[in-house]
Amino acid sequence: MRIAFFDSKPYDKTWMEPLAEEYSHEIKFFDYKLNADTAVLAAGFETVCVFVNDTVDADVIDALHRGGVKLIALRCAGYNNVDFKAAYRKIHVVRVPSYSPAAVAEHAAALMLSLNRRIHRAYVRTRDNNFSINGLMGVDLNGKTAGIVGTGKIGRIFIDICKGLGMKVIAYDPYPDNGTDIEYTDINSLFEKSDIISLHCPLTPETRHLINADSLSRMRPNVLIINTSRGGLIDTRALIDALRSRAVAGAGLDVYEEEEEYFFEDLSNEILPDDELARLLSFPNVLITSHQGFFTSEAMQAIAEVTMGNIRAFERDEILANEICYMCGSTCRKTAGEKRCF
Numbered sequence: 001m002r003i004a005f006f007d008s009k010p011y012d013k014t015w016m017e018p019l020a021e022e023y024s025h026e027i028k029f030f031d032y033k034l035n036a037d038t039a040v041l042a043a044g045f046e047t048v049c050v051f052v053n054d055t056v057d058a059d060v061i062d063a064l065h066r067g068g069v070k071l072i073a074l075r076c077a078g079y080n081n082v083d084f085k086a087a088y089r090k091i092h093v094v095r096v097p098s099y100s101p102a103a104v105a106e107h108a109a110a111l112m113l114s115l116n117r118r119i120h121r122a123y124v125r126t127r128d129n130n131f132s133i134n135g136l137m138g139v140d141l142n143g144k145t146a147g148i149v150g151t152g153k154i155g156r157i158f159i160d161i162c163k164g165l166g167m168k169v170i171a172y173d174p175y176p177d178n179g180t181d182i183e184y185t186d187i188n189s190l191f192e193k194s195d196i197i198s199l200h201c202p203l204t205p206e207t208r209h210l211i212n213a214d215s216l217s218r219m220r221p222n223v224l225i226i227n228t229s230r231g232g233l234i235d236t237r238a239l240i241d242a243l244r245s246r247a248v249a250g251a252g253l254d255v256y257e258e259e260e261e262y263f264f265e266d267l268s269n270e271i272l273p274d275d276e277l278a279r280l281l282s283f284p285n286v287l288i289t290s291h292q293g294f295f296t297s298e299a300m301q302a303i304a305e306v307t308m309g310n311i312r313a314f315e316r317d318e319i320l321a322n323e324i325c326y327m328c329g330s331t332c333r334k335t336a337g338e339k340r341c342f
């Protein structure tokens with residue numbers, strides 16, 4: 001298969017190239033993100049491979065379809081950037097449903113622990129021979145309540161980590177797993193009772209701005225908010241207001257609502273044009289990482305294996321186990337037991 005690989009970084013080549021060679025796929029790496037301007041580059045390729053910040057809307061899908069693309073291979077789990085309705089019956093879409101949920105859960109824990117004990121500030125201070133600990137005080141997490149939104153693969157591992165720290169855990173999920181010992185509660189009780197709130201649900205129209213002025217006003221004054229899921233779960237302006245008024249004690253963010261233009265890029269010589277991101281970065285009690293939750297060697301290996309395997313399954317007309325479509329779960333052909341969704 002000929003693959004147009006968008007938004008590629010040096011580490012993508014390292015992990016993808018050996019497997020592409022093994023599976024006899026031919027890859028062309030593009031540094032550009034996929035969008036309406038760059039979709040034309042995919043003409044003549046059967047597959048495009050995209051990541052979290054590529055744009056796969058109706059216009060892009062039409063352009064890819066015109067250029068002969070038959071498969072969109074997401075090298076990630078989340079798919080909020082894809083217009084599945086537009087893709088239906090035109091281009092098949094596969095993803096990597098799970099690679100290393102532990103990687104993301106551990107990163108959420110790293111954000112929580114660092115933010116609480118101000119490790120990000122201590123690191124900068126001691127490098128400058130400033131050994132003062134003024135302003136670096138945290139709290140014992142032992143005995144505090146962690147509120148987990150979304151108890152899927154990542155949320156559950158994060159729950160176990162919190163329990164290992166001696167925390168009490170409560171959770172909200174519209175599809176609770178009653179076969180576990182997870183203590184479920186309604187979302188407002190979670191907002192009201194939690195000392196730490198960690199988001200592990202997908203971004204959907206229902207979850208967009210789940211953290212907003214109203215939910216923030218319900219939270220405990222010393223709450224820490226951790227988001228390793230998708231930036232759109234948080235209304236950034238409302239979070240900034242809550243941080244400024246000290247209604248929220250801190251935020252650890254691996255994702256940001258408008259991250260597409262910034263995350264994964266080295267902009268250290270630029271003036272940041274996004275005032276909200278710049279404001280967030282100015283708070284001492286905000287710790288931002290650049291969507292690196294997934295970034296472990298185990299996860300990269302798994303992403304490469306599943307992505308190249310998905311493409312090979314498509315090429316060989318095998319069962320497309322990781323295909324998703326607009327009609328999945330109701331009337332698509334795969335739901336009816338066939339190899340593909342349409």
Ligand code: NAD
Nearest residue numbers: 078150151152153154155173175200201202228229293294
């Ligand atoms: P998952 O599908 O296993 O679990 C998601 C859970 O969220 C499910 O249990 C689902 O029922 C629940 N959910 C759905 N709607 C909800 C709602 N309205 N409120 C609360 N819960 C709801 O997914 P996962 O593998 O655990 O991944 C979770 C999220 O993590 C993904 O959606 C993705 O956005 C994000 N993610 C981030 C990174 C990163 O690098 N930072 C990497 C992978 C995934």
